[in-house]
Amino acid sequence: MQPMDLRGLNPAPVTAFNRDGSLDIEANVRIAKWLASFDEVKSLVILGHAGEGTFLTADERLELIRAYKDAVDIPIVAGITGEGTKVAAEEAKRSLDAGATGALVYPNHGWLRFGFQKGAPQDRYKAIYEEGGLQTILFQYPDATKANYDLDTQIEIAAQPGCVATKNGVRNMKRWYTEIPELKKAQPDLQILSCHDEWLLPTMFDVDGLLVGYGNIAPELLIDLIAAGKARDYPQARKISDQLLPVTQAVYHRGSHMEGTVALKIGLRYRGLLDHATIREPLKDLGEAAEREIEAAFDAAGIGRVDQAMAAE
Numbered sequence: 001m002q003p004m005d006l007r008g009l010n011p012a013p014v015t016a017f018n019r020d021g022s023l024d025i026e027a028n029v030r031i032a033k034w035l036a037s038f039d040e041v042k043s044l045v046i047l048g049h050a051g052e053g054t055f056l057t058a059d060e061r062l063e064l065i066r067a068y069k070d071a072v073d074i075p076i077v078a079g080i081t082g083e084g085t086k087v088a089a090e091e092a093k094r095s096l097d098a099g100a101t102g103a104l105v106y107p108n109h110g111w112l113r114f115g116f117q118k119g120a121p122q123d124r125y126k127a128i129y130e131e132g133g134l135q136t137i138l139f140q141y142p143d144a145t146k147a148n149y150d151l152d153t154q155i156e157i158a159a160q161p162g163c164v165a166t167k168n169g170v171r172n173m174k175r176w177y178t179e180i181p182e183l184k185k186a187q188p189d190l191q192i193l194s195c196h197d198e199w200l201l202p203t204m205f206d207v208d209g210l211l212v213g214y215g216n217i218a219p220e221l222l223i224d225l226i227a228a229g230k231a232r233d234y235p236q237a238r239k240i241s242d243q244l245l246p247v248t249q250a251v252y253h254r255g256s257h258m259e260g261t262v263a264l265k266i267g268l269r270y271r272g273l274l275d276h277a278t279i280r281e282p283l284k285d286l287g288e289a290a291e292r293e294i295e296a297a298f299d300a301a302g303i304g305r306v307d308q309a310m311a312a313e
């Protein structure tokens with residue numbers, strides 16, 4: 001297995017729909033090609049939260065993977081969300097056959113409420129790799145949820161064949177500052193990716209890259225932010241973070257992270273990548289005032305329209 005190189009920006013693209021709610025393959029391909037046109041973009045992580053992955057039918061998910069695979073030359077990572085371990089492994093196998101290389105492995109939904117039995121997460125990752133054939137990304141949910149993995153569980157998953165990276169969204173800096181070094185010590189090759197979209201700055205000095213929905217709307221500045229973090233250049237990282245702040249606030253400091261997905265589409269419309277910001281239920285429109293506020297934030301951050309020629313390619 002040649003492990004995916006995710007050391008850079010790994011955007012989690014939104015899924016574009018037609019106004020009638022059906023999949024808009026042309027618009028999805030446009031976003032995919034634009035993002036993949038940056039050398040520092042290492043993979044595209046589709047069918048995640050930002051991609052409304054669980055709002056798509058099984059057939060639509062595969063159609064989207066195929067479209068991405070045809071459109072770009074970088075690895076496609078699919079969000080794998082099936083509840084049971086066998087179901088998830090089969091979902092992974094179908095995704096592999098459609099063209100995916102990696103799996104962003106979501107926890108079983110029941111664990112969010114009840115917590116998990118010891119060993120169950122390890123077996124889920126094992127099945128997705130061994131039976132499903134996808135390289136896996138260890139998805140660390142926020143500390144506030146019961147689907148959050150203790151350090152031993154993370155280390156054991158990371159040690160399993162096929163696990164190449166962790167997308168860490170723990171949102172507890174006490175844990176981040178102790179667990180990231182321990183993970184690196186135990187598995188030096190494990191690629192560390194932050195997904196703290198709402199406040200990336202404190203995590204930027206410990207990571208190999210980002211795996212973020214934010215990557216949809218501001219890849220240029222996030223690429224610079226990753227570079228500044230790797231150079232341990234705090235003043236530069238802070239400057240970029242400050243420039244992004246109006247957008248961070250308008251998109252991610254909202255009532256709920258779910259609203260962030262809607263806001264991403266409004267941002268992509270502002271940048272000329274989408275004609276409209278159609279979403280699927282259970283997402284809800286944010287309303288005119290919020291849309292203007294989001295657009296004004298892009299303006300304030302100096303993030304403008306993407307060159308039309310590139311967008312149309």
Ligand SMILES: N[C@@H](CC=O)C(=O)O
Nearest residue numbers: 048049169195196197
């Ligand atoms: N950035 C969010 C949402 C993405 O999946 C996270 O922390 O998981």
